Amino acid sequence: MTRRREGATSELTLIERARRTQLIEVTIELVADRGYAGASLAAIAERAGITKAAVLYHFPTKAAVVRAAHEHALAALVADVAAAVEAAAPANRPAAYVRSMVGHLREHPRHTRMIIEAMVHDDGEHDPAARWGPLAQLIDAARLARGASGDIDPRTTAIIVGGGIDAIVAEQLHDPDYDTATAAEHLVDMLETTISR
Amino acid sequence: MTRRREGATSELTLIERARRTQLIEVTIELVADRGYAGASLAAIAERAGITKAAVLYHFPTKAAVVRAAHEHALAALVADVAAAVEAAAPANRPAAYVRSMVGHLREHPRHTRMIIEAMVHDDGEHDPAARWGPLAQLIDAARLARGASGDIDPRTTAIIVGGGIDAIVAEQLHDPDYDTATAAEHLVDMLETTISR
DNA sequence: GTCTATAACTTGATAGAC
DNA sequence: GTCTATCAAGTTATAGAC
Numbered sequence A, B: 001m002t003r004r005r006e007g008a009t010s011e012l013t014l015i016e017r018a019r020r021t022q023l024i025e026v027t028i029e030l031v032a033d034r035g036y037a038g039a040s041l042a043a044i045a046e047r048a049g050i051t052k053a054a055v056l057y058h059f060p061t062k063a064a065v066v067r068a069a070h071e072h073a074l075a076a077l078v079a080d081v082a083a084a085v086e087a088a089a090p091a092n093r094p095a096a097y098v099r100s101m102v103g104h105l106r107e108h109p110r111h112t113r114m115i116i117e118a119m120v121h122d123d124g125e126h127d128p129a130a131r132w133g134p135l136a137q138l139i140d141a142a143r144l145a146r147g148a149s150g151d152i153d154p155r156t157t158a159i160i161v162g163g164g165i166d167a168i169v170a171e172q173l174h175d176p177d178y179d180t181a182t183a184a185e186h187l188v189d190m191l192e193t194t195i196s197r
Numbered sequence C: 001g002t003c004t005a006t007a008a009c010t011t012g013a014t015a016g017a018c
Numbered sequence D: 001g002t003c004t005a006t007c008a009a010g011t012t013a014t015a016g017a018c
Helices: A014-038 A041-048 A052-058 A062-086 A090-107 A109-121 A129-146 A154-174 A180-195 B014-038 B041-048 B052-058 B062-086 B090-107 B109-121 B129-146 B154-174 B180-195
Strands: none
Touching: A014 A041, A014 A052, A014 A062, A014 A109, A014 B014, A014 B109, A041 A052, A041 A062, A052 A062, A062 A090, A062 A109, A090 A109, A090 A129, A090 A154, A090 A180, A109 A154, A109 B014, A109 B109, A129 A154, A129 A180, A154 A180, A154 B154, A154 B180, A180 B154, A180 B180, B014 B041, B014 B052, B014 B062, B014 B109, B041 B052, B041 B062, B052 B062, B062 B090, B062 B109, B090 B109, B090 B129, B090 B154, B090 B180, B109 B154, B129 B154, B129 B180, B154 B180
């Protein structure tokens, strides 16, 4: 009975890749629907149409399944935002960051819940600086490019804006009619005013 | 074997009130330390120094214990913020709201975790408008008092600022040295600039 | 008013048949 | 490669003794 290691995706057969992908997808759906607590091994197996033991054949532990699901959702977000940011001029990158992140989260609501759940629940392992660090750097660079001279704290600005993004997305999760694009522009306005000082 | 109903606190004896209070306190601590998932009936009973059955004598279900703990933390926050807001002139109330909420959450970190956990996890029952509604009203009133005329959306402003408050407090939870007072002033600045238009 | 004892169930995980 | 069968440990909750 061979047991799949957590990494080493390069050595997996096609059907194993498919199963892993399927398990990651149902786990994301499950976490989005019922939260971390509702994503039990039994529930994951049921949604995938296989047994608990079969799930644990493809992943060493339940935690590994959830971790893989989280990493999948996060990687998609990071790739999307990074592409949008790099396509913008340095002075406009903070705005591009806000717009693309709100846009991505709106377009992938289940990924969003997965990421939020992991952020809140992943005990200790989560580093907040990983969240606000990149935006803080973009703000610094943008201010340099614009020649702004006031003394703002990029860390706090990034933290506040990050929280604003989360809140906008959370609102849209509850009220699908909420206009996140306009809200994002509102947030961009506030950010622009702050960093232009 | 009489069974306590959930409400009707007025009819409780003194020692029952003490037990209820104690159970609420240990539950808040437990949720703050280990999250919703870690706050099992067994854990609550152990911290309170009684048995699981004894806990369920004072509350009908485990969910009722957690609900009571959440309501306790929330009531303290609301009372504190309401007092600070009412003490301020209408034009300054949005700022008072931000300062007092950040201040309260900083001074009661365990209550904070409890409230966040409930916000994220309380399935569906939670109404986001209850969060941004009051601040949106304060913003409206402040703009009226100042004679501001631009067209901002109080709802979105309130949502963004609420998210900013959460993010500041979350950061302080992870880095106790983070200066939330200064961060709150930063957020107040952004808010003031927005609503003065 | 608080306990012991236990019911009834779910959890994640393993061993071994096929 | 996926299954059945089983596991020990955890969960909430109840019944009834004291």
